[in-house]
Structures are given as structure tokens and as C-alpha cells.
Amino acid sequence: MNHWLVLPLLVPALVAPLIALLARRGIVPARILSVASALMVLVLAAILLGMAADGEIRTYALGNWPAPFGIVLVLDRLSALMLVLTGVLGLFVLLYAINGWDRRGEHFHSLFQFQLLGLNGAFLTGDLFNLFVFFEVLLIASYGLMVHGGGAARVRAGVQYVVINLVGSTVFLFAIGVIYGVTGTLNMADLAVKVGELAPGDQALLQTGALLLLLVFAIKAALVPVQFWLPGTYGNAPPPVAALFAIMTKVGAYSIIRMYTLVFGGGAGDAAWIAGPWLLPAALATLVIGMLGVLAARSLGQMVSFAVLGSVGTLLTAVSILTPQAMSAALFYLAHSTLTAAALFLLVDIVASRRPGQEDALTVAPPFAQAGVIAGAFFLAAIAFTGLPPLSGFLGKLLILDSIRDGAVAVWVWSLVLSTSLIAIIGFARGGSTLFWKSTAVEGAFESTAQPVALPMIAVGLLLAGLVLLTAFAGPVTAYLDLTAGQLFAPMHYIDAVLGEGRGS
Amino acid sequence: MFSLEFVAASSIGVLTAAGIYLILRARTFPVVLGVTLLTYAVNAFLFAMGRLAVNLPPLIAEGAAGYADPLPQALVLTSIVISFGMTALLVVLALRAWLESGSDHVDLEATDPDARREEP
Numbered sequence: 001m002n003h004w005l006v007l008p009l010l011v012p013a014l015v016a017p018l019i020a021l022l023a024r025r026g027i028v029p030a031r032i033l034s035v036a037s038a039l040m041v042l043v044l045a046a047i048l049l050g051m052a053a054d055g056e057i058r059t060y061a062l063g064n065w066p067a068p069f070g071i072v073l074v075l076d077r078l079s080a081l082m083l084v085l086t087g088v089l090g091l092f093v094l095l096y097a098i099n100g101w102d103r104r105g106e107h108f109h110s111l112f113q114f115q116l117l118g119l120n121g122a123f124l125t126g127d128l129f130n131l132f133v134f135f136e137v138l139l140i141a142s143y144g145l146m147v148h149g150g151g152a153a154r155v156r157a158g159v160q161y162v163v164i165n166l167v168g169s170t171v172f173l174f175a176i177g178v179i180y181g182v183t184g185t186l187n188m189a190d191l192a193v194k195v196g197e198l199a200p201g202d203q204a205l206l207q208t209g210a211l212l213l214l215l216v217f218a219i220k221a222a223l224v225p226v227q228f229w230l231p232g233t234y235g236n237a238p239p240p241v242a243a244l245f246a247i248m249t250k251v252g253a254y255s256i257i258r259m260y261t262l263v264f265g266g267g268a269g270d271a272a273w274i275a276g277p278w279l280l281p282a283a284l285a286t287l288v289i290g291m292l293g294v295l296a297a298r299s300l301g302q303m304v305s306f307a308v309l310g311s312v313g314t315l316l317t318a319v320s321i322l323t324p325q326a327m328s329a330a331l332f333y334l335a336h337s338t339l340t341a342a343a344l345f346l347l348v349d350i351v352a353s354r355r356p357g358q359e360d361a362l363t364v365a366p367p368f369a370q371a372g373v374i375a376g377a378f379f380l381a382a383i384a385f386t387g388l389p390p391l392s393g394f395l396g397k398l399l400i401l402d403s404i405r406d407g408a409v410a411v412w413v414w415s416l417v418l419s420t421s422l423i424a425i426i427g428f429a430r431g432g433s434t435l436f437w438k439s440t441a442v443e444g445a446f447e448s449t450a451q452p453v454a455l456p457m458i459a460v461g462l463l464l465a466g467l468v469l470l471t472a473f474a475g476p477v478t479a480y481l482d483l484t485a486g487q488l489f490a491p492m493h494y495i496d497a498v499l500g501e502g503r504g505s
Numbered sequence: 506m507f508s509l510e511f512v513a514a515s516s517i518g519v520l521t522a523a524g525i526y527l528i529l530r531a532r533t534f535p536v537v538l539g540v541t542l543l544t545y546a547v548n549a550f551l552f553a554m555g556r557l558a559v560n561l562p563p564l565i566a567e568g569a570a571g572y573a574d575p576l577p578q579a580l581v582l583t584s585i586v587i588s589f590g591m592t593a594l595l596v597v598l599a600l601r602a603w604l605e606s607g608s609d610h611v612d613l614e615a616t617d618p619d620a621r622r623e624e625p
Contacts, residue, residue, distance in 0.1 A: 129580060129583075133583065133587075136587050136591075140590070140591075140594070143594060143598070147598065147601075150601075150605070151605070152602070152605040152606035153606070155598065155601050155602040155605050155606070156602045156605075156606050156608070156610075158598055158602070159533065159595070159598050159599055159602045159611060160611055160612065162591075162594065162595050162598055163528070163536055163540065163595065163611055166540050166544075166588075166591055166592075166595065167528060167540070167543070169587070169588075169591070170540075170543045170544060170546075170547050170588075173547040173550075173551060173584055174547055174550060176551070176580070177547070177550050177551045177553075177554040177577075178554075180551075180554050180576075180577070180580075181554040
């Protein structure tokens with residue numbers, strides 16, 4: 001048994017209540033513990049990535065109950081990748097938040113650690129009901145973080161966010177109930193075996209369950225037609241929290257990738273590849289609506305929220321093709337879009353804090369403190385997001401387009417991805433020139449209340465450096481992602497690792 | 506007169522329909538009630554997924570023809586705990602949203618003048 005697998009869950013789970021207990025002692029112990037824990041989660045994720053890179057799938061039976069009776073944690077290349085992404089994002093966003101956002105309400109750091117616990121758990125678990133539980137853990141933490149700092153608009157957006165996710169959780173339970181009713185198991189590897197052997201009479205129920213599940217993950221990933229919660233939530237959440245939420249839509253995408261390659265993949269008989277035909281049109285519609293929203297937005301926060309929607313569309317377009325090559329491209333884009341979205345949300349806050357009275361509205365106003373550096377960082381992030389060379393967005397979109405070359409699908413994907421990229425470029429150019437360029441011609445200055453502190457800029461710089469590294473080391477990264485996609489499309493190894501030799505064939 | 510399956514299925518159906526109707530009212534109090542009804546429905550549904558049967562032993566007994574599936578009961582217990590906590594959170598959050606913004610609409614644009622709280 002490999003005990004490393006459970007550590008990314010144990011560390012935040014133990015630190016979070018400790019921080020809550022020390023709440024009376026002021027913010028300093030909470031900050032130290034929180035950063036130490038986030039750093040440790042990142043180091044553990046890197047160690048697990050090193051382990052997973054050899055291609056062996058490792059399992060950890062909680063309470064030593066063997067699968068499929070107990071709950072297992074499973075580490076494969078995809079899980080390790082998502083853990084590292086969570087670790088990187090968590091640490092950098094936390095570095096940004098300890099600049100003062102963590103003092104605008106109670107228990108920021110506890111909730112942050114619980115959020116990390118939920119995210120890590122969702123990426124590691126090998127059990128469908130356990131996935132539901134970790135979804136709830138990360139949602140409960142996100143409800144608290146979402147309304148952190150208060151304010152009428154934010155709390156109202158919070159109510160909407162909570163209601164939508166409660167309904168989503170109910171649908172998740174209905175889907176779990178249907179799938180358990182026909183297969184008699186909830187262990188993902190065991191499901192993959194049972195689904196392939198199912199009697200024809202149960203197929204209708206099984207496919208209903210599978211598509212209900214797709215609906216739930218689509219709500220999490222903010223896919224059209226269930227995307228409407230995202231702009232309101234991300235636009236009203238505290239910007240550092242919105243930056244952390246950049247990984248939340250990816251939890252939905254991860255669950256789709258996991259379930260619809262492992263359980264409803266090639267070995268599922270009549271239910272094989274059931275997600276593709278539903279996912280592709282929804283993803284393309286999400287792409288178009290997101291990018292049009294970028295053009296229509298009247299504040300920078302809104303613009304970035306819609307940009308996240310557009311990136312979800314691009315990502316799931318590639319996923320919905322369900323070929324190893326497209327999956328590898330999708331995973332590259334997933335890593336890139338998470339880091340970019342986080343950097344953009346942090347920049348929104350940096351801009352808003354320097355323009356009292358105007359905040360992040362896209363209006364021509366007097367220049368603000370450090371506009372030059374901030375404009376440079378925004379320019380880099382915008383280049384990365386819209387997919388202009390030389391940064392990782394260009395590589396990501398290039399890989400996606402390159403992997404989809406055949407048939408009518410290719411015509412739709414190529415034309416929509418390329419035309420929406422142009423729309424995004426226009427939107428970001430308009431936003432950037434209004435905020436930074438035209439402002440230089442206006443007389444006067446803002447009474448800046450925000451002291452120029454180095455740490456927030458360092459956090460944004462680190463995220464952007466992550467993008468540059470992702471571009472510079474695109475060769476080794478794509479090699480790893482090709483292997484990851486290969487592992488996803490050969491689920492027999494996963495099944496063997498969880499249930500024992502010989503079950504996966 | 507009515508079979509157990511008919512009663513269980515139709516009550517789950519009625520609960521779900523009422524829950525969805527109340528959630529679509531888009532005002533916080535009906536939404537809280539609707540979410541509650543919906544969670545009742547899903548709990549009963551999960552329970553029924555272990556098959557409806559009477560007079561079967563829990564787990565195992567000598568000479569019994571079958572057993573009652575204990576797993577859905579564990580799942581229902583988990584889901585009751587989670588939905589109970591979530592509903593409590595939603596009530597508190599809805600109350601705070603009403604006190605801070607004076608509106609009990611769940612959608613972000615409150616155009617209905619009735620929604621405004623009367624200032625004392």
C-alpha cells in the first residue's frame with residue numbers, strides 16, 4: 001500500500017480546523033499555516049507526479065477495505081496532472097490573498113484549505129459516490145469563499161450560486177441512484193466492467209443515468225445551456241476567489257474526461273462513447289457565447305468571466321472528439337487556460353483597487369498608479385488567452401486544431417475556434433486600450449488608497465512565469481500528455497490496478 | 506389495492522414535480538422549500554434503488570431467500586446529512602441577502618416592485 005496518495009487530502013484536512021482553532025490569535029498564524037500547507041500540497045503533488053510518470057497506476061484502499069467494497073483512491077497520470085495544477089494555483093492565489101483580502105471576512109484560510117481538500121479528493125477518488133462527497137466538500141468551502149467580504153451584490157450572487165449547485169447535487173444523486181440500480185456498484189473500475197456486461201433491457205436506464213451525470217458535470221463546467229450561473233458568480237466573487245475558481249470548472253471537465261473514457265468508453269457496449277454527440281454542440285455553443293460575452297462586457301471582471309466560459313468551450317470541444325490526440329491537446333489547453341484565467345482575475349483586482357469610484361469598469365479615466373507594469377502583465381495574459389503567438393494559448397489552440405482534421409466536425413471546429421479567437425482579440429484589445437492606453441491622455445489622477453505592495457505583483461508574475469514555462473517546455477509537457485491520453489484510452493490497466501489482475505480484459 | 510412500487514414511484518414523482526415548481530418561483534422562501542422537497546424525493550429514490558422488498562433480513566440470515574441491500578441506506582444517510590447542512594446554509598444566506606439588498610429574488614435582476622422590502 002502506497003501511503004503517499006492520501007497525504008494531499010490529510011494535510012489540508014488537518015490544517016483547516018487548526019487554523020479555525022487559532023482564529024482568535026489574529027491573522028499571522030493563519031497565514032503561516034495556510035501558506036505552509038499550500039506549499040506542502042504542491043510539493044506532495046509534484047512527488048505524486050514523479051511517481052505517476054512511470055505509467056503504473058497506484059491505488060490506496062481507505063481503511064484497507066479491498067475494492068470494490070471499500071473506497072479507493074487512484075493515482076494515474078491525469079490525477080497527478082490535476083493535483084499539480086491545483087497545487088500551483090492554490091499557492092499562487094494564496095500568496096495574492098494574504099495581501100489583505102483574507103482580512104475582509106472571517107475564516108478565509110480555513111475555507112481555502114477545505115477547498116484544496118475537496119479539489120484534491122475529487123481528482124484522486126476512484127468511487128462515484130465519493131466523487132459526489134468531495135464535490136460537496138469543495139462546494140461548501142466555495143459557498144463560504146464566494147460570499148467572503150460580504151456586500152449586497154455578492155451575497156445575492158452567492159444565493160444564486162448555492163441554489164444552482166444544490167439542484168445540481170440533487171441531479172447528481174438521481175444519476176448515481178439510476179446507475180447503482182442497474183449495475184449494483186459505484187466503484188468506477190467495477191462500473192467499467194459491469195457496464196460492458198449489462199443486459200440489453202437495462203440499457204435505457206443506464207444511458208439515462210449516464211446522460212444525467214453528463215448534465216451534472218456540465219453544470220460544474222458551465223456548459224451551454226447550463227452556463228448562466230458562471231458570469232454572475234465569477235464577476236461578483238472576490239477576485240482572488242474567482243482566480244481559485246478557475247480550477248472549479250476544470251473539476252467538471254476532469255469528471256467528464258474520467259467517466260466518459262473509463263466507464264462509458266470503448267468497453268461499454270451500447271453505451272460506448274455516449275458523451276461525444278451531446279458534448280460537441282454544447283461545447284461549440286459555449287465557445288461562441290463566451291467569446292461574444294467578452295466583446296459585450298462592460299467591466300474587466302465580466303470580460304474575464306466570459307473569457308473563462310469561452311475557454312471551457314474550447315477545452316470541451318477537444319474533449320468531445322474522444323480521440324487520444326485531441327485529448328492530449330485538450331489537457332494542454334486545460335493547464336494553460338487555468339493559469340491564464342487565474343492571472344487575469346488577479347489583474348482585475350489589481351486594476352480595481354487602484355481606481356476607486358470606477359473600479360474595473362471599462363471606462364476612460366485618469367491613469368492610475370503603476371499602470372505601466374500592470375498594462376504589461378495584462379498584455380501578456382491577454383496574448384496567452386486569445387491564442388496569439390508566442391505564448392501557450394497559441395500552442396494549445398494549434399494542438400487542438402491539429403488533432404481535429406477529418407470530416408464535417410473539423411469544418412465546424414476550425415471555423416468556430418478561429419473566428420471566436422478573432423472576436424476575443426478584438427474584445428481584449430478594446431478592454432486593454434480603454435483601460436491603459438486612452439487613460440494616458442486624460443488629465444488628473446486617482447486618489448490611490450491601495451499602497452503599492454510587491455506580493456500581489458509577484459503572485460501574478462509567478463502565474464505568468466508558469467505560462468512562459470509551459471510554452472518553453474511544451475515538448476516534454478506534450479510528451480507527458482500524450483502518455484496521459486494513451487493511459488485514458490486504455491482503461492484495462494486502470495481496472496486491473498483497482499480490481500486485481502485479469503479483470504480489465 | 507395499490508402496489509408498493511406504485512405508491513413509492515408516484516410519491517417520488519409528486520415530490521420532484523412540486524420541488525421543481527417551487528424552485529422555478531425564483532423567490533428565496535419557495536426555493537428553500539423546493540430544494541427541501543427535491544432532496545426528500547432524491548433520498549426516497551436512492552432508498553428505492555436497493556429494491557423495494559419486505560421481510561428480508563438486513564445483510565444475511567440462515568435460510569433466507571435474499572437480503573435487503575444495505576448500501577443505499579448508507580448513501581441516503583450521507584445525502585441526508587449533506588442536504589440538511591446545505592439547506593441550513595441556504596436559509597442563512599437567503600436571510601442575509603434579503604437584509605442586505607432588500608430583495609428576495611434569486612435571479613440577479615429584481616425588476617418586480619413587490620420584491621422591495623418596505624423601509625421602516
